[in-house]
Amino acid sequence: MRGDYQELDREKVYLITGVAGFIGFHLAQRLLAEGCKVIGLDNLNAYYDLNLKKARLALIDKYEQFQFIYADIKDKEALFKVFQENKIDIVINLAAQAGVRDSLTNPEIYVQSNIVGFLNILEGCRYGQVEHLVYASSSAVYGLNEQLPFSVHDHADRPVSLYAATKRANELMAHTYSHLYGLPTTGLRFFTVYGPWGRPDMALFLFTEAILHDQPIKVFNHGQMKRDFTYIDDIVESTVRVLNNAPQKENNPPFKIYNIGNNQPVDLMEFIAILENKLGKKAKKEFLPLQPGDVVATYADVDDLQRDFGFSPQTALAEGIEKFIAWYKEFYCI
Numbered sequence: 001m002r003g004d005y006q007e008l009d010r011e012k013v014y015l016i017t018g019v020a021g022f023i024g025f026h027l028a029q030r031l032l033a034e035g036c037k038v039i040g041l042d043n044l045n046a047y048y049d050l051n052l053k054k055a056r057l058a059l060i061d062k063y064e065q066f067q068f069i070y071a072d073i074k075d076k077e078a079l080f081k082v083f084q085e086n087k088i089d090i091v092i093n094l095a096a097q098a099g100v101r102d103s104l105t106n107p108e109i110y111v112q113s114n115i116v117g118f119l120n121i122l123e124g125c126r127y128g129q130v131e132h133l134v135y136a137s138s139s140a141v142y143g144l145n146e147q148l149p150f151s152v153h154d155h156a157d158r159p160v161s162l163y164a165a166t167k168r169a170n171e172l173m174a175h176t177y178s179h180l181y182g183l184p185t186t187g188l189r190f191f192t193v194y195g196p197w198g199r200p201d202m203a204l205f206l207f208t209e210a211i212l213h214d215q216p217i218k219v220f221n222h223g224q225m226k227r228d229f230t231y232i233d234d235i236v237e238s239t240v241r242v243l244n245n246a247p248q249k250e251n252n253p254p255f256k257i258y259n260i261g262n263n264q265p266v267d268l269m270e271f272i273a274i275l276e277n278k279l280g281k282k283a284k285k286e287f288l289p290l291q292p293g294d295v296v297a298t299y300a301d302v303d304d305l306q307r308d309f310g311f312s313p314q315t316a317l318a319e320g321i322e323k324f325i326a327w328y329k330e331f332y333c334i
Helices: 022-033 050-060 076-085 107-127 162-181 203-212 232-243 268-279 303-309 317-331
Strands: 013-017 037-042 066-070 090-093 132-138 185-190 216-220 255-260 284-288
Touching (some): 013 022, 022 037, 037 050, 090 107, 107 132, 107 162, 132 232, 162 185, 185 232, 203 317, 232 255, 232 303, 255 303
Parallel strands (some): 013 037
C-alpha cells in the first residue's frame, strides 16, 4: 500500500452520477453509511426496469446527508447548475449508456451519453475546481488484445464495439484534461460486475430469471468463453480506496487508470454449473455463435491496484452468486 493512502473524508461532498444504477447505488450506500455527504444525479432512463432503479433510490433517499437531483449529463445547462449551486469536492461519474450489444443498434445514444455527457462532466469538474474525478471505464476497451491477463500498460486501441470505443475515448479525454488543466482523474476499468441489485441485461440476472421460469438461456460462442466476474462489494471497496487518493498534480499529468477485476477468469460453462447448483435446477441451453462486439475472454491484471491501495477483489464466484440469488428471490418474492 502506498504511503499517502487516505480514508474517506466525511467533510467532502461527493457527486455520484448514475446514482440509481447498479454500481452507483451500492457506492452511494457505502458512502452514506460512513457519514459522507452525497449528491446523487440520475436521469432514470428506461434502458432497463425503472422499478428496480426506483427501489434502489428509495433505499438511499432515507439518508439525511443525501440529495437527489434528477438530471441528465447530456444536458450541459442542468449539469453546470449542479456545479454552480454546490461546492463539489469529488466526482464519481458512473452515468453512461451501458451494454455492448445495444451499441450496435443504437449508436447515437452512446455518443450522446458517453462522449458528449462525459465532456460535460470534464468541463463541470474543470470550472468547479473539483479535487478528483473518478470515472467508470470498462474491460471492453481491451477489444482484440490477446495478451492475458489484460494490463493497464497494454495498448487498448482495437475496440470491437462502439460502447468500448466510447469508454476508451473517455480515458483519452480525461488524459487531455489532466494534462491541460491539472485536473486529477482516475479511470476504473470494471470487469463483469455482478451481485445483488444487479442489471437485468447481464448474464447472471438473465440466466437466473430464465432458469427459474423454465426458459432457455442463450450460451454464446457455444460456451467457449471466459469472464473475470467481479463482485459488487469488491468494486465498491476498490472505488472507495481510490476516491481520496487523487493522482498528484506534480506528476504531470495527474492521471491514472486501474483494472478492477477478480484476477480469476471463469469458464462460462463453469459459471452456469455454479448457478445451476445454487438454484437447484438445470438450465435449458441454447448454444449460439459469438455475438458481434463480444470478446472470448477477459482477465484483469490488478497488480497496480494491489500496489497502490493494498487491495484486490477476492470474493469467490460461488459466494457472490449465492448472495445474488438470495436477493433476487427476496426482491421478486419467489
